[in-house]
Amino acid sequence: MTHDFAARLGSIGALADPARRALYLYVVAQAGAVGRDQAASETGLPRHAVKFHLDRLVDEGLLEVEFRRLSGRRGPGAGRPAKLYRRTTREVSVSLPERRYDLAGQILAGAIQEAVGNDEPILAAVARAAAAAGRRIGAQTRAAAAPDPPDSASIAEILASCGYEPRTQGDRTILMNCPFHALAKLHTELVCGMNLELVKAIAEELEYADVEVRLDPAPDRCCVTLRNSSQAPS
Numbered sequence: 001m002t003h004d005f006a007a008r009l010g011s012i013g014a015l016a017d018p019a020r021r022a023l024y025l026y027v028v029a030q031a032g033a034v035g036r037d038q039a040a041s042e043t044g045l046p047r048h049a050v051k052f053h054l055d056r057l058v059d060e061g062l063l064e065v066e067f068r069r070l071s072g073r074r075g076p077g078a079g080r081p082a083k084l085y086r087r088t089t090r091e092v093s094v095s096l097p098e099r100r101y102d103l104a105g106q107i108l109a110g111a112i113q114e115a116v117g118n119d120e121p122i123l124a125a126v127a128r129a130a131a132a133a134g135r136r137i138g139a140q141t142r143a144a145a146a147p148d149p150p151d152s153a154s155i156a157e158i159l160a161s162c163g164y165e166p167r168t169q170g171d172r173t174i175l176m177n178c179p180f181h182a183l184a185k186l187h188t189e190l191v192c193g194m195n196l197e198l199v200k201a202i203a204e205e206l207e208y209a210d211v212e213v214r215l216d217p218a219p220d221r222c223c224v225t226l227r228n229s230s231q232a233p234s
Contacts, residue, residue, distance in 0.1 A: 007061075011092045014060040019045055020053040024062060027054075033066050033084035054085050064088040098163030100179035107133050107194060123193060130194040134201025137162065142206060155208050155226065159199065164222060171229075175199075175222035184223070192223040199224050 015021045022043050027034055040050040057063040067081040107129045115125035141158050156166040156173055165177035178184050184191040192215060200213040203226070210230040217223040 005094070005098075008092055008094050011060040011062055012094050014056060014062065017053070019043075019049060020057060023050060023053050024057055027057075027063060027085050028087040030086075033068070033086040035082045035084050039085070058085070061088060061090050061092065097165065097177045097181070098179060099181060100163050101183070103133065103162075104180045104183055104191070104194070107198070123190065126190060126194055127197045130197035131201040134198040135205045137198075138202045138205025141202075155203055155206070155211055158202060158206070162202075164199075166226075171227055173226040173228075175224055175226075178222040188223075192217065195222060195224045199226070 015024060023039055023045070026039060026043055036047055036050050036054060039045075039054065040047040043050070045053075054063065058065055063085045064087075066084050066086065068084055069081050108126065110132070111122060111125040111129035114120070114129065115122045118125075137158070156168065159166045159173075159175065163177060163179035164175040167174045167176055178191075178195065180191050180195070184195075196213065196215050203211045203213055210228055212227045212229050214225060214227070215223055216225040
């Protein structure tokens with residue numbers, strides 16, 4: 001699971017242009033895919049500008065394209081299929097600092113389902129679900145790095161891709177951002193335990209044997225820190 005912040009920021013930034021934003025809002029408000037002529041007529045923009053902006057929105061992953069004959073006719077003389085635009089199913093979000101409430105939701109939903117099915121304490125189910133998510137992240141990182149060895153990416157780089165904002169201080173790695181910040185403020189024990197199991201499972205899946213993951217709460221940062229046990233403390 002690698003989140004390309006620059007790509008997501010570029011997608012959102014594409015909507016800063018007023019004409020492009022108006023076209024996007026028009027397209028997504030329609031029940032079906034729309035063509036350039038229809039979009040130009042409804043927004044009052046020149047057709048050449050509509051073509052440029054719609055294709056830019058496709059390039060940014062905000063719209064997708066289909067080709068269809070609007071007349072419904074087939075065979076010779078039916079004309080070329082029209083290029084139509086509709087909203088993509090891809091989700092794009094940017095938060096500063098980085099938040100990953102989608103990941104928290106996946107972990108917690110899986111834990112609730114397991115706890116109900118097995119009639120077990122929710123905290124134990126959350127710990128297992130978080131560890132499973134961490135193993136998936138580690139496995140996806142390893143697959144993306146192939147054929148390079150898993151240690152070609154540092155644990156800090158991997159945690160940065162998850163929104164933790166790691167900072168190295170001697171033999172310790174401090175996680176300056178909690179991706180689940182709002183949840184952690186309301187449900188500290190639950191979310192800190194989830195963070196611990198998630199980060200620990202990522203390190204274990206990628207076989208970082210020298211990395212010790214621990215709960216180390218402090219204000220204004222994630223409750224989890226990491227220590228490289230192969231280095232002497234500073």
